[in-house]
Amino acid sequence: MKNFESVADVAQLSALIQKGIDLKADPLKAESLGKGKTMVLLFFNPSLRTRLSTQKAGINLGMSVINMNAGQGWQLEFEDGKVMNMDKAEHIREAAAVVSQYADIIGIRTFPSLTDRDKDYSDFILHQFMRYASVPIVSLESAIRHPLQSLADLITIEEHKKTARPKVVLSWAPHPRALPQAVSNSFLEWVNRTDAELVITHPEGYELAPQFTQGIRITHDQREAFEGADFIYTKNWSSFNQYGKILSQDEAWMITSEKMALTNQGKFMHCLPVRRNVVVADSVLNSEASLVIEQANNRTYAAQAVLHEILNTQ
Numbered sequence: 001m002k003n004f005e006s007v008a009d010v011a012q013l014s015a016l017i018q019k020g021i022d023l024k025a026d027p028l029k030a031e032s033l034g035k036g037k038t039m040v041l042l043f044f045n046p047s048l049r050t051r052l053s054t055q056k057a058g059i060n061l062g063m064s065v066i067n068m069n070a071g072q073g074w075q076l077e078f079e080d081g082k083v084m085n086m087d088k089a090e091h092i093r094e095a096a097a098v099v100s101q102y103a104d105i106i107g108i109r110t111f112p113s114l115t116d117r118d119k120d121y122s123d124f125i126l127h128q129f130m131r132y133a134s135v136p137i138v139s140l141e142s143a144i145r146h147p148l149q150s151l152a153d154l155i156t157i158e159e160h161k162k163t164a165r166p167k168v169v170l171s172w173a174p175h176p177r178a179l180p181q182a183v184s185n186s187f188l189e190w191v192n193r194t195d196a197e198l199v200i201t202h203p204e205g206y207e208l209a210p211q212f213t214q215g216i217r218i219t220h221d222q223r224e225a226f227e228g229a230d231f232i233y234t235k236n237w238s239s240f241n242q243y244g245k246i247l248s249q250d251e252a253w254m255i256t257s258e259k260m261a262l263t264n265q266g267k268f269m270h271c272l273p274v275r276r277n278v279v280v281a282d283s284v285l286n287s288e289a290s291l292v293i294e295q296a297n298n299r300t301y302a303a304q305a306v307l308h309e310i311l312n313t314q
């Protein structure tokens, strides 16, 4: 594996999931693999889980890890051919080349603009780093995907599934702010590579990008979707078609214990952070059905599995 951007970079998905599970059982089993290597993590927006779990993953593999908040007070120009006489002090060509000299692997965390759909869906910032860096790039969430989250989610499903083909439901839920589609897009494309039965439920107007939903059943009836489900994966996202807009904050879409009772003793999943009693009721988050803390734990082993693959090919 050279770069890690999406499930398309993974040759053997079941093997990568198993690698994460094996590393969880013995996190220091490859503690010398990254000895003498440095990973630089650049964050263009805040993070708790991604930042700490990826750092821990690198440490477990014997790497040195440097974290940097890249968006504040250090404005980068990503476009080519610009006259840089405004606020942006450095071009991605120099920045990516320079950081590549300090790092054996670079992790990048970006967010979409939620105003320019074409640019966001070209994953412009991540791809400009890939273009101008000379070392592997790991996406720590891009404008349109969150692959390390998705791998952690698949590890969690693998650990908790009771059948070979579990029913997995991606449900929209309300939120007061306009959020990216990245977690949901990514979750769909990763789960679609497994044998799971996948269903999406959301209010009308919240259709995700067709490239991520092709062939997946979509229903606007949340209760019908929940019937017999083994996993309820909940996430808010802003509209794709009316790009970045909030079209509904309908609290009837919040995840409640009464809706979870429709499932096949289903588990509740969310990538966190989550707004209690807006996205999901306390009674669900506080119940044994909730896997959110386990998902966050698995972020370390998802990152460790990916870094292990990259280090093995360096």
Ligand code: CP
Binding pocket: 046, 047, 048, 049, 050, 051, 141, 149, 271, 272, 273
């Ligand atoms: N799930 C997730 O990516 O969390 P952070 O935003 O805290 O990294």
